[in-house]
Amino acid sequence: MPRQVLSSLAVVALAAALAACSSTSRFDGPRARGGPGAQAALEPTVPAMPSGAVTSAPLAPPPGASASPDGPPPVGGAVAAVVPPPGSNVIAEPVTPPPPPPPVVATGRSAVVGSWNARDATGASCKVSLSSAPALDLYKASAAGCPNKDLAKVTAWDYRDGEVYLYQAGGTVAARLRQGGGALDGALTKSGATLALVR
16 A cells, blocks of 8 residues: 555544544533643632541430330339430439329219219218210209109209209209219208219
8 A cells, every 4th residue: 555545544543533532522521621720720629627536425315214225114203314324424413204294084064974972961872873865955864762852853964054953853953063073062952951972
């Protein structure tokens, strides 16, 4: 092959290689074309963090929790102590749990439904049942074994303004009682004698 053809082929190959390099640098962007100095100018400078000794220690359990995961939970009313990790300078202080809330006493009509032991002023007692079954505008009631004649005739009851009304047949009010804790305290209407209903 003539030397002139070979040199022409070498020039064409060199031109193709240069064209490939220039197209690659065109797609690489300014960082590839600019060299290392251009790359350093485009990237933000981050100050070096100071180095020091790194230490670790286990965290203390939260207040009220047992120091070991397998330990029993603290008993209500007991004082739970937070145990600091070994080697720490934390002073453990006892944590007293808050007192339990007072018991909730149910009030209202639904709280008085059921069976009661009625005691009058003489100390005599009998059973009075207040039902949730309606009886016209009132609710059904019954009395069993009551020596007091007015209480023995109770057939209905109602709850109004925090008071329980016991009715005889015909609509006469036999007694009025008010809720107090878990009992009903009041009096017989006709005689004014005290009456208490307890569970």
